[in-house]
Each structure stands twice: as C-alpha cells, then as structure tokens.
Amino acid sequence: KLHNTILELKGNIRVFCRVRPLLLDEGVENGTKTISFPTTTEALGRGIEVVQQGQTHPFMFDKVFMPQASQEEVFEEISQLVQSALDGYKVCIFAYGQTGSGKTHTMMGTPGSYDDKGLIPRSLEQIFEARERLKEQGWKYEMQVSMLEIYNETIRDLLSSNKSSAIEGSGNKQQYTIKHDSNGNTHVSDLAIVDVRSSKEVSFLLNRAAQSRSVGKTQMNEQSSRSHFVFTLRISGVNEVLEQQVQGVLNLIDLAGSERLSKSGSTGDRLRETQAINKSLSSLTDVIFALAKKEEHIPYRNSKLTYLLQPCLGGDSKTLMVVNVSPAPSSVNESLCSLRFAARVN
Ligand code: ADP
Ligand code: MG
Numbered sequence: 001k002l003h004n005t006i007l008e009l010k011g012n013i014r015v016f017c018r019v020r021p022l023l024l025d026e027g028v029e030n031g032t033k034t035i036s037f038p039t040t041t042e043a044l045g046r047g048i049e050v051v052q053q054g055q056t057h058p059f060m061f062d063k064v065f066m067p068q069a070s071q072e073e074v075f076e077e078i079s080q081l082v083q084s085a086l087d088g089y090k091v092c093i094f095a096y097g098q099t100g101s102g103k104t105h106t107m108m109g110t111p112g113s114y115d116d117k118g119l120i121p122r123s124l125e126q127i128f129e130a131r132e133r134l135k136e137q138g139w140k141y142e143m144q145v146s147m148l149e150i151y152n153e154t155i156r157d158l159l160s161s162n163k164s165s166a167i168e169g170s171g172n173k174q175q176y177t178i179k180h181d182s183n184g185n186t187h188v189s190d191l192a193i194v195d196v197r198s199s200k201e202v203s204f205l206l207n208r209a210a211q212s213r214s215v216g217k218t219q220m221n222e223q224s225s226r227s228h229f230v231f232t233l234r235i236s237g238v239n240e241v242l243e244q245q246v247q248g249v250l251n252l253i254d255l256a257g258s259e260r261l262s263k264s265g266s267t268g269d270r271l272r273e274t275q276a277i278n279k280s281l282s283s284l285t286d287v288i289f290a291l292a293k294k295e296e297h298i299p300y301r302n303s304k305l306t307y308l309l310q311p312c313l314g315g316d317s318k319t320l321m322v323v324n325v326s327p328a329p330s331s332v333n334e335s336l337c338s339l340r341f342a343a344r345v346n
Helices: 002-009 071-086 103-107 119-135 163-171 199-219 268-292 304-312 329-345
Strands: 013-019 047-052 055-060 063-065 090-096 139-151 154-157 178-180 186-188 194-196 228-239 244-254 318-325
Touching: 013 071, 013 268, 013 329, 047 329, 055 329, 063 071, 071 090, 071 119, 071 228, 071 244, 071 318, 090 103, 090 304, 090 329, 103 119, 103 244, 103 318, 119 139, 119 199, 119 228, 119 244, 139 199, 139 304, 154 304, 178 304, 186 304, 194 199, 199 228, 228 304, 244 304, 268 304, 268 318, 268 329, 318 329
Parallel strands: 013 063, 013 318, 090 244, 090 318
Antiparallel strands: 047 055, 139 154, 139 194, 139 228, 178 186, 228 244
C-alpha cells in the first residue's frame, strides 16, 4: 500500500499540515491572502504557500489539509496508522502548532458531536470496531489507557482517583518516575492505568481528564495551552489459534503551543514556564530531527516528554506530526515558524 511505502522511505516519520478556517472574529481578509494552496499536479494536496511581506514561501508535506477539510477526511488519512497499533506497532501522533491553530480541535474536536469529533474519539471507535472483527479470527485484545499532562517538566495524572493530588501536581508525594523495561514497555510510577472495554468507557475517561485539566487551568493560569497532553492506549493481543501475540501502543499527543517567547511577552514565572515548555518542545524537535536524519545518538533524555515516549519514537515505531496552522494574517510569522519546523522534519 502507498502509505506503507511512504513510511518506509521516510524512516517512519510523516508530516501532515492542516490549515484551519478563519474564525468569525478574525474577519474577512480584504483580498490579501496569507496562505494559498498550489494546484499543480505535483503539489496538489501536498503543497502550501505562505506570503509574508510580499514574499512567497512554498512548502511540501505528505499531505496538506485545506480549511474546508472535515474531521472525517483528516481521520481517513490516518486510520491506517491507527490500525497498525493493533498489529503491534508503537504509534505517536502529535498535534503541533501555536495556540489557537487548531490542535485540540484536530485531536479532540467537539466531543459528543457526530461530525466534529477529532482524531482521539475516532481512533478509539475504529480500534474497538476492529477488535470485534478480529475476534472472529481468534484475537483477544486487552486495552488500557492512561492520560497525563506534562507541565513545566512535571507530570500530572489526569485520571488519578485522588482528586486533590491531581490538582496539586508537583506539590504531592507522587513522583511519576519514568522507567522503560527491556521489552520496550514504559512504566510511570503512581500513574493510573485503566482497563477499557469500549470506546464509550474511554470517552468517559476523556471527559474526566478534560475536567481535571480545566480545574487545573483556573488554578494554574491557562495551563492547557502551555502543557502537553498525552493520551496513551496500550493494546495487547493474543491469538491462541495462530500462537501469536502483539503489543501495540497508540499515543495521541496535543502539544503545548509552539509560539515563541517574544510574542507571549513573558516575565517571571511565565518566562520560566515558557522556557520549560520550549525546552520539551525543542527536545521533541531535536529527537524528531535526529530520527529523520537517522543519527546515531537520539537525545531522548533531554525532556520528560521525549523520555516518556522514547520506546514509541524511533526503531520500527511510527510517528505522525500534524502541523496545525492558522490562516489569520496576524499569525503569519508563527505559521511560517511552524511550517519551517515541519519542513525540516520532512
Ligand atoms: P489550539 O488547541 O491549537 O490552541 P483550538 O483547537 O482550540 O486551538 O482551536 C482554536 C479555535 O479554532 C477554536 O475555537 C476551534 O473551535 C477553532 N477551530 C480550530 N480548527 C478548526 C476547524 N478545522 N474547523 C472549525 N473550527 C476550528
Ligand atoms: Mg488546545
């Protein structure tokens, strides 16, 4: 299949770009289009052009989604990747981009809505549907989820049954120490791991995580745009007839906003916070660049996020970056930054 061919050529890293529609309060651009999509045979569906101060910057990705692309269309392009977690692959799908570019919309969408739900609910529906089909071939799957947030290089459990410890974050006894065993399994001490049997159960947990995040948000200054949200589904399958066993992992990550320091005008705590966020984001980009260039040393240990995901980045695991871009003229500089980052990965 075409997708697999692309994956092999790219060392298992793919990059998609998604441009969200202009929002109502962003007004109509008076004829000055910042972003356009070339229609040449080569660039159709893969090219994007950004105009900044009269200069045109062209980019090419594995796939470019235009503002009118539906959640379903986006999911169609990643469903094979999601499916491969059932075949025993370790998969990471990241949403990257400045705050307001559509990362959470892409990942979560509007939960509960039929058309507007994002990659996470769609992935789970697909996986649980596939599980039913694979039952007929003798496969038995067990699924477990965990959900955490990394903020200021500190892990916060979003499914902790102990509400106060979840809110206090770093102030409690939980250490959330990350360890990898020789089978490539990751263990985070004290982190809640929940057995799930249906996508409904996962939706319920996603709601709980969202609540836990929003409680933290009022207490911790709009934390959600400054923290990384990591959703992990562990899949273990056994087929006694075929005497086969698979262990797959699907990580779906809504990254912190990639906006630079200058724009957020940070001082004091905010400055330190932004630096910590930039640290884990830039560590992630360092890891991805090192993997893309097939370098010998991959600097996983430089941040919590990359260390946590180490077994799922590199090797025969599969990575997809969805770079979200705002079409607003006021965001053109940030959009260019995101696209340049993504182009380096590609
Ligand atoms: P981020 O998570 O990157 O900060 P959001 O996902 O919250 O950004 O998106 C910012 C705003 O844009 C939200 O109001 C969201 O509903 C809207 N939005 C983002 N992407 C789309 C899209 N593809 N279609 C319609 N609205 C979108
Ligand atoms: Mg968001």
